[in-house]
Amino acid sequence: MxxxxxxxxxxxxxxxxxxxxxxxxxxxxxxxxxxxxxxxxxxxxxxxxxxxxxxxxxxxxxxxxxxxxxxxxxxxxxxxxxxxxxxxxxxxxxxxxxxxxxxxxxxxxxxxxxxxxxxxxxxxxxxxxxxxxxxxxxxxxxxxxxxxxxxxxxxxxxxxxxxxxxxxxxxxxxFACGVSTGLGAVWNIAKVHAGSAVAIFGLGTIGLAVADGARSAGASRIIGVDTNPSKFELAKKFGVTDFVNPNDHEAPIQQVLQGLTKGGVDYAFECVGKVDLMAAALESTREVGALLHPRLSFLYVIMRKM
Incomplete structure (x- = not known):
């Protein structure tokens, strides 16, 4: 016993x-x-x-x-x-x-x-x-x-x-937290579709897992957003196709992303846990798009203008 x-x-x-x-x-x-x-x-x-x-x-x-x-x-x-x-x-x-x-x-x-x-x-x-x-x-x-x-x-x-x-x-x-959170956000909650454009705010463990999940789901463009440029080379291995450092732009990051994608991404994943980034992520999506914040204890999707 x-x-x-x-x-x-x-x-x-x-x-x-x-x-x-x-x-x-x-x-x-x-x-x-x-x-x-x-x-x-x-x-x-x-x-x-x-x-x-x-x-x-x-x-x-x-x-x-x-x-x-x-x-x-x-x-x-x-x-x-x-x-x-x-x-x-x-x-x-x-x-x-x-x-x-x-x-x-x-x-x-x-x-x-x-x-x-x-x-x-x-x-x-x-x-x-x-x-x-x-x-x-x-x-x-x-x-x-x-x-x-x-x-x-x-x-x-x-x-x-x-x-x-x-x-x-x-x-x-x-896989007990970070990886499963990122993959689950892509596969089970957002259900990212093939050919879509995805923005990921924060390229830590969760952000990289989101990138890997989006790549496996067939996303055609995966944009990583982070203020640490040393993360970008590693992120390529997980499927990130474009990199944006907000410090390199005078315009708000949401405007930069809208310009890069001609109107906004289909899905934006906020993987840092900051309110201002949640707002920026939402505003970086198309008129009908989704913001996902996978750092909360539960997952949710906010749909724009539907």
């Missing part, structure tokens, strides 16, 4: 404070939960954004873009077993509620309310599975999404995607 594990973790003790490497205790998985040995985890901008929230409660165990191996399973877990390679994903799906069965949304009625309010994925008791002894006192560490800045984490089995053991885990971790 699984017991408590002591391991290392990078703990956030307060807003805007540097993460501290601590020895923590990770509880055994409860019913319908699994404990995962984290092999690789990357840093998402969402983690940094939360770390800067002065109103948030701490200490917290951040991280949500990771890959690992199942170490133990709780009662009732049937589809996963010890040794399975998995991606812990924060948007869990019970598979039974209306949104889960829908083709238009995956904002599960069981997990989405918890993420929106507590950022924790333990709906039965809302009790963290992590703790640390500090100054002789044991105290809980709040979780954040899947809490992967730790050698071990505990999540609901509904929040795991099983992957092939042949996939390198240090590469697979990107």
């Amino acid at each position: 699984a017991g408590v594990i002591k391991c290392r973790a990078a703990v956030a003790w307060g807003a805007n404070q540097a993460l501290a490497l601590e020895e923590i205790e990770v509880a055994a998985p409860e019913a319908d939960e699994v404990r995962i040995r984290i092999v690789a985890t990357s840093l998402c901008h969402t983690d940094l954004s939360f770390l800067g929230m002065v109103q948030a409660k701490f200490p917290r165990l951040l991280g949500h873009e990771a890959a690992g191996i199942i170490e133990s399973v709780g009662e009732g877990v049937e589809d996963l077993k010890v040794g399975d390679h998995v991606l812990p994903v924060y948007m869990g799906e019970c598979g039974k509620c209306r949104p889960c069965k829908s083709q238009a949304s995956n904002l599960c009625e069981k997990y989405w309310p918890l993420l929106r309010t507590t950022m924790m994925l333990h709906p039965v008791d809302q009790k963290s599975r992590f703790s640390v002894t500090k100054d002789g006192r044991n105290q809980p560490i709040l979780s954040f999404f899947t809490s992967t800045f730790s050698e071990y984490t505990v999540v609901k089995a509904d929040c795991c995607a099983k992957i092939s053991q042949e996939v390198p885990l240090d590469k697979a971790c990107l």
Whole structure:
């Protein structure tokens, strides 16, 4: 029977404070939960954004873009077993509620309310599975999404995607958030069509995934927009055909894009998370076009003048 594990973790003790490497205790998985040995985890901008929230409660165990191996399973877990390679994903799906069965949304009625309010994925008791002894006192560490800045984490089995053991885990971790967000925005939400023109604001992980998805969907023109020119050469490998640096133009970027495309792009993806860029992306589309902002916890499409 699984017991408590002591391991290392990078703990956030307060807003805007540097993460501290601590020895923590990770509880055994409860019913319908699994404990995962984290092999690789990357840093998402969402983690940094939360770390800067002065109103948030701490200490917290951040991280949500990771890959690992199942170490133990709780009662009732049937589809996963010890040794399975998995991606812990924060948007869990019970598979039974209306949104889960829908083709238009995956904002599960069981997990989405918890993420929106507590950022924790333990709906039965809302009790963290992590703790640390500090100054002789044991105290809980709040979780954040899947809490992967730790050698071990505990999540609901509904929040795991099983992957092939042949996939390198240090590469697979990107599919737990950034890559899947970009590809999903193109394929599942916008449904980019062949021959279309696409603009991508921000060429980070999500933006590059959007480019790759747009290329595979048959987009004929993929315009990358970024103020860092060093990103452009890499972006070519993901399908970007044109590059625009807003700092090189006196006119607003939306006017530049409208001029390049004779009226605007068919789809604009805002992959930075800034309100002014959302407005610019919307204004860079044709009279009937779509703006997609894949950095939100949920995805949405805004149609122009329809």
